[in-house]
Amino acid sequence: MAKKVVATLKSSDSKQFTKVINMTKNAKGAYSFEERIVAKDAAKDFLK
Numbered sequence: 632m633a634k635k636v637v638a639t640l641k642s643s644d645s646k647q648f649t650k651v652i653n654m655t656k657n658a659k660g661a662y663s664f665e666e667r668i669v670a671k672d673a674a675k676d677f678l679k
Contacts, residue, residue: 651677
């Protein structure tokens with residue numbers, strides 16, 4: 632899956648997109664990861 636995402640992000644049309652990974656901690660203390668491909672403008676909003 633990672634190879635497909637990297638190939639998609641390297642195309643000339645998708646220069647305005649980035650892959651963002653957010654780490655959150657639940658009540659038990661375990662971490663979960665959420666990853667998305669978002670526009671560069673919306674990346675900071677996703678991490679909040």
